Amino acid sequence: MKTKVAIIGAGISGASIARVLSRYENLEVHLIEKAPDVGWGVSKANTALIHGGYDDDPERYPMRAKLCIRGNRLWHQWVKELEIPHIWNGALIVATKDDDFDELEKLLERGRKNGVPEMRLVDREELFHLEPNLTPEAIGALWVPIVGQIGPIPAVIAITENAVANGVKTHLETEVTGIKVENGEVKGVETNNGFIEADIVINAAGLYADRIARMAGIDYFEIHPRKGEYWLFDEGLPGPRRVLFPTPTPISKGIVVTTEVSGHLMIGPNAQDLPPEEKEDLSTTREGLEEVWEGAKKLWPQLPPRSKVIRTFAGLRPEPTGGDFIIKAEEEVGGFINVAGIRSPGLTSAPAIAHEVAGIIERDLGVKLVEKEKWNPYRKEISHLFMMSPEGVNEAVKRNPSYGKVVCRCNNVSEGDVLEAIERMKFIGVKTPSVDSVKFRTKATTGTCQGSFCRPKIVMLLAREYGVEPWKVTLKGRGSEIGVGDVKALLRGDA
Amino acid sequence: MFPGIPMLNYDVVVIGGGPAGMAAAARAKELGLNVLLLDENDYLGGILPQCIHPGFGLHYFREELTGPEFAARLAKRLVELGVEYRTAARVMEIRNYSDLEKVVIFTSPSGAYQAWAKAVIYAAGARERHAFEIGIVGDRVAGVYTAGEAQTLMDIYGVLPGKEIVIVGSGDVGLIMARRFALEGAKVKAVIELMPYPGGLARNVMILRDFDIPLYLSHKVVEVRGKGRVERVKVVKVDENLNEIPGSEFWIEADALIISAGLVPSVKKLTAIGVEIDPSTGGPVVNDRLETSVPGVFAAGNALLINDLVDYVAEQGELAAEGAKEFIENGGIESRKWIRVEKGENVRLLAPHRLSGERDVYLYLRVARPMEDVELRIPEVGKRVKLSLATPAEMLRVKLKAEEIRDAEKLTVEVVRE
Ligand SMILES: Cc1cc2nc3c(=O)[nH]c(=O)nc-3n(C[C@H](O)[C@H](O)[C@H](O)COP(=O)(O)OP(=O)(O)OC[C@H]3O[C@@H](n4cnc5c(N)ncnc54)[C@H](O)[C@@H]3O)c2cc1C
Ligand SMILES: Cc1cc2nc3c(=O)[nH]c(=O)nc-3n(C[C@H](O)[C@H](O)[C@H](O)COP(=O)(O)OP(=O)(O)OC[C@H]3O[C@@H](n4cnc5c(N)ncnc54)[C@H](O)[C@@H]3O)c2cc1C
Numbered sequence: 001m002k003t004k005v006a007i008i009g010a011g012i013s014g015a016s017i018a019r020v021l022s023r024y025e026n027l028e029v030h031l032i033e034k035a036p037d038v039g040w041g042v043s044k045a046n047t048a049l050i051h052g053g054y055d056d057d058p059e060r061y062p063m064r065a066k067l068c069i070r071g072n073r074l075w076h077q078w079v080k081e082l083e084i085p086h087i088w089n090g091a092l093i094v095a096t097k098d099d100d101f102d103e104l105e106k107l108l109e110r111g112r113k114n115g116v117p118e119m120r121l122v123d124r125e126e127l128f129h130l131e132p133n134l135t136p137e138a139i140g141a142l143w144v145p146i147v148g149q150i151g152p153i154p155a156v157i158a159i160t161e162n163a164v165a166n167g168v169k170t171h172l173e174t175e176v177t178g179i180k181v182e183n184g185e186v187k188g189v190e191t192n193n194g195f196i197e198a199d200i201v202i203n204a205a206g207l208y209a210d211r212i213a214r215m216a217g218i219d220y221f222e223i224h225p226r227k228g229e230y231w232l233f234d235e236g237l238p239g240p241r242r243v244l245f246p247t248p249t250p251i252s253k254g255i256v257v258t259t260e261v262s263g264h265l266m267i268g269p270n271a272q273d274l275p276p277e278e279k280e281d282l283s284t285t286r287e288g289l290e291e292v293w294e295g296a297k298k299l300w301p302q303l304p305p306r307s308k309v310i311r312t313f314a315g316l317r318p319e320p321t322g323g324d325f326i327i328k329a330e331e332e333v334g335g336f337i338n339v340a341g342i343r344s345p346g347l348t349s350a351p352a353i354a355h356e357v358a359g360i361i362e363r364d365l366g367v368k369l370v371e372k373e374k375w376n377p378y379r380k381e382i383s384h385l386f387m388m389s390p391e392g393v394n395e396a397v398k399r400n401p402s403y404g405k406v407v408c409r410c411n412n413v414s415e416g417d418v419l420e421a422i423e424r425m426k427f428i429g430v431k432t433p434s435v436d437s438v439k440f441r442t443k444a445t446t447g448t449c450q451g452s453f454c455r456p457k458i459v460m461l462l463a464r465e466y467g468v469e470p471w472k473v474t475l476k477g478r479g480s481e482i483g484v485g486d487v488k489a490l491l492r493g494d495a
Numbered sequence: 496m497f498p499g500i501p502m503l504n505y506d507v508v509v510i511g512g513g514p515a516g517m518a519a520a521a522r523a524k525e526l527g528l529n530v531l532l533l534d535e536n537d538y539l540g541g542i543l544p545q546c547i548h549p550g551f552g553l554h555y556f557r558e559e560l561t562g563p564e565f566a567a568r569l570a571k572r573l574v575e576l577g578v579e580y581r582t583a584a585r586v587m588e589i590r591n592y593s594d595l596e597k598v599v600i601f602t603s604p605s606g607a608y609q610a611w612a613k614a615v616i617y618a619a620g621a622r623e624r625h626a627f628e629i630g631i632v633g634d635r636v637a638g639v640y641t642a643g644e645a646q647t648l649m650d651i652y653g654v655l656p657g658k659e660i661v662i663v664g665s666g667d668v669g670l671i672m673a674r675r676f677a678l679e680g681a682k683v684k685a686v687i688e689l690m691p692y693p694g695g696l697a698r699n700v701m702i703l704r705d706f707d708i709p710l711y712l713s714h715k716v717v718e719v720r721g722k723g724r725v726e727r728v729k730v731v732k733v734d735e736n737l738n739e740i741p742g743s744e745f746w747i748e749a750d751a752l753i754i755s756a757g758l759v760p761s762v763k764k765l766t767a768i769g770v771e772i773d774p775s776t777g778g779p780v781v782n783d784r785l786e787t788s789v790p791g792v793f794a795a796g797n798a799l800l801i802n803d804l805v806d807y808v809a810e811q812g813e814l815a816a817e818g819a820k821e822f823i824e825n826g827g828i829e830s831r832k833w834i835r836v837e838k839g840e841n842v843r844l845l846a847p848h849r850l851s852g853e854r855d856v857y858l859y860l861r862v863a864r865p866m867e868d869v870e871l872r873i874p875e876v877g878k879r880v881k882l883s884l885a886t887p888a889e890m891l892r893v894k895l896k897a898e899e900i901r902d903a904e905k906l907t908v909e910v911v912r913e
Contacts, residue, residue, distance in 0.1 A: 282635070283632070283718075306630065307628060309630075310625075310628070312627055390500040390587075390600060390602070390609070391497075391500060391607075393500075393602050394499070394500055401605065402604065404602045404605065404606055405583050405585075405602075406535055406585035406602065409535065412585075412587065414602075449623070450625045450626075450627060451644075452622065452623050452641040452644040453622070456647045456648050456654075459652070470652055474723075475636070475637035475723075476637070476723070477723070479722060480636060480637035481637060482648070482654060482656070483648060483654040484655050484656070484657055486653050487649050487650075487653050487654070488655075488679070489655055490655065490658055490680030491680045
């Protein structure tokens with residue numbers, strides 16, 4: 001008989017756990033997510049860095065220190081197996097005053113302790129060779145070549161697709177409302193879509209991990225949101241080649257200046273603590289954005305004019321009591337595993353978190369894991385017109401003419417790309433058609449015009465493929481419908 | 496140059512099938528050139544098919560038409576002339592192979608092609624400024640659309656974007672969209688305008704009175720809030736220097752926010768080949784044949800500068816076609832000298848930028864501030880034109896005759912009190 005596993009939350013943590021557990025013959029894995037698609041929680045809005053693992057103090061935050069560097073190493077493999085957009089461009093932690101070197105020395109020391117390879121201090125001359133447009137105030141830096149960047153939601157999508165291909169069942173738009181515990185053992189989870197039986201429940205609910213834990217009677221920690229805001233600039237504007245950090249202060253890693261995976265200059269985040277109940281407040285604020293602007297200018301004085309901004313956004317870090325990741329089987333409740341407080345560097349650590357959880361299942365819950373004879377580690381990315389040569393386009397249009405038809409002009413996304421994205425959405429069980437689901441798979445709507453040309457076209461494709469009326473297509477799930485009806489709805493009096 | 500993809504050959508390739516491109520292609524064909532017109536949409540007409548209101552064509556067709564009617568007339572002319580065109584054909588790249596040869600790489604449902612041409616006319620139109628670009632913060636929710644997107648949703652696809660509407664911007668596009676929403680039974684709760692005067696033509700400002708729509712001058716929208724969709728927007732008053740007045744904030748409940756904050760010429764394909772851009776128009780620097788700084792590459796319509804009248808757009812298309820003809824025949828646009836045209840007092844932008852002085856030319860310009868009873872002057876040649884009203888909303892067009900300007904070195908255009 002198979003052991004039934006329910007994973008709550010399809011963020012980077014939950015998805016990674018699902019993928020790792022999909023390897024085992026004797027597990028039946030269910031991935032449960034309240035949002036219409038995967039990766040829309042904390043994993044959606046962050047700096048997208050695969051950190052170097054040098055800044056978490058192993059004494060105070062042992063889990064973070066251990067899993068970050070392991071995660072970094074695993075990502076080097078996962079991005080290849082799963083065709084996740086990535087770049088290994090390294091990071092510079094920049095010193096602007098003599099005192100900063102004390103801090104950089106400390107980081108170097110800590111990095112060595114955590115097992116980070118190939119870090120070193122670079123002097124001013126080498127620094128400007130690596131990054132010519134850096135602030136002239138810079139006097140040296142810590143150089144961490146293993147740092148990289150990925151597409152975080154594309155990563156969650158890729159991992160989930162691979163997990164599903166290996167037998168994981170997804171339950172989207174399914175909110176866990178209770179956890180059934182009998183005689184100190186979990187029996188399953190209650191949801192808005194009925195009861196899901198489980199022998200093991202894994203709580204990977206991001207900002208809500210405290211709420212889920214309380215459903216199982218565990219209340220020793222609380223999660224509060226810490227907001228970070230960002231500016232994203234139009235493509236083609238000069239940005240750094242490396243990830244640039246200021247020398248950290250005791251409270252923050254500081255505001256990063258980077259060219260993100262798609263080639264856009266991005267600055268952020270700041271850090272603002274919100275009360276525990278404000279877990280949905282993803283609004284940007286002028287104060288926060290100004291703070292980011294000022295901070296970024298210190299490293300990168302030639303910020304483009306504000307008219308070159310194409311987007312601002314905010315993310316919420318799930319900050320746990322104590323500050324370290326809480327990853328363990330809870331003794332009071334048999335079969336309940338917390339993967340809670342996965343704050344930064346949670347994205348980096350996710351693959352390592354997943355292996356840690358597999359270890360906990362075997363070691364602490366005593367389930368002997370049996371590997372499948374055939375487990376597929378690979379997943380193919382959808383087609384992208386922007387990656388095709390003209391000859392490639394001609395090959396693709398032989399299969400389907402829609403590959404030659406551009407939908408998003410800023411990012412060169414074809415109708416064929418969009419149709420493939422919709423197919424993949426259906427493959428992992430996305431039920432409510434949304435523009436954001438297409439956006440995260442194709443990059444449509446993320447360019448200079450921010451979707452004003454292509455969004456209507458995408459809405460029509462979604463409406464057709466999902467068989468719904470166009471105004472009922474959503475931007476990002478129920479409650480965010482594109483329109484209120486057909487153009488005559490108000491005059492007829494039915495909207 | 497691109498082995499493996501079909502090669503096509505033309506005298507001229509026209510990029511963009513809006514009114515500028517259609518007029519250019521038709522004129523080029525009339526002039527005996529072998530021309531290909533490309534547009535990425537499934538239909539010709541650019542943004543005209545979605546502009547279902549009247550107000551088009553008074554100069555060009557001497558008749559007031561709707562956008563789709565204007566487009567249909569031009570399309571009919573193309574068909575009658577036998578102009579070759581392709582829709583659903585997106586130009587990915589222009590290559591400046593040599594001064595006399597260009598390559599246009601485009602993709603379409605039948606595949607990618609390389610179209611070789613002696614001249615290229617670039618008429619790719621403009622894009623709209625969006626909410627992030629004008630500094631609006633808050634939640635990223637459904638119901639925030641640019642005016643053009645809302646118009647596409649309504650008038651191409653039949654989707655009503657909202658029923659309680661706030662519009663940012665009182666230019667013609669914003670005002671026309673206000674009327675469009677009102678006619679569909681939506682409540683337009685406010686039009687918010689940053690400047691102390693409305694941005695649109697007087698006849699369009701009348702719309703607000705006709706439909707009882709409040710106009711807030713010297714105000715701006717700074718924030719949008721909502722869960723899934725827009726629920727409310729925050730408005731703040733600004734002083735004469737456009738600085739926000741603390742304490743003047745208020746909220747308006749709405750389910751859609753329509754951004755009509757101006758257009759920006761789409762020039763990325765031009766800048767990629769090194770075409771010089773005029774920061775004040777956002778479009779290319781051109782001579783009196785509408786040739787850009789790259790020989791043989793011409794520009795017309797909203798890609799050149801933002802026009803409010805489609806008639807001028809079509810006129811520019813024809814002019815560019817005539818330029819292409821001359822370019823192809825003479826192996827270049829000849830001029831003994833180029834007279835620089837410069838912005839003087841109260842002129843915000845103008846084109847063309849360089850005149851030969853050998854032919855008559857239209858100057859297109861916009862003023863910086865609204866003014867009554869003014870004169871357009873070019874002191875170097877003693878030119879004076881009286882104007883009862885000049886507003887930034889309305890593009891001015893003046894004809895300069897070759898003999899008037901022939902001997903000048905440079906021209907400074909100013910719009911000043913008499
Ligand atoms: C501003 C910012 C910057 C960051 N930068 C970095 C960085 O550069 N590098 C890095 O490594 N990390 C970074 N992080 C941290 C990283 O983003 C997180 O650690 C990681 O995304 C957490 O993933 P998760 O899967 O644990 O949580 P989530 O992605 O939030 O996933 C949890 C999921 O659970 C779902 N859920 C919640 N409650 C329920 C319920 N009752 N029923 C069903 N489903 C439920 C949610 O909808 C959500 O999808 C950053 C975070 C922020 C906010
Ligand atoms: C709401 C609204 C109301 C208006 N009202 C009036 C009015 O009452 N009277 C009036 O005279 N004018 C009006 N106008 C203005 C007028 O419509 C425009 O000035 C005119 O349409 C601009 O024409 P264009 O050919 O330059 O650009 P467009 O019409 O924008 O056409 C450009 C075309 O190029 C295509 N294209 C772009 N890039 C590529 C590429 N790489 N490959 C292939 N194709 C490409 C685009 O898809 C588009 O079809 C209005 C405009 C709007 C938005």
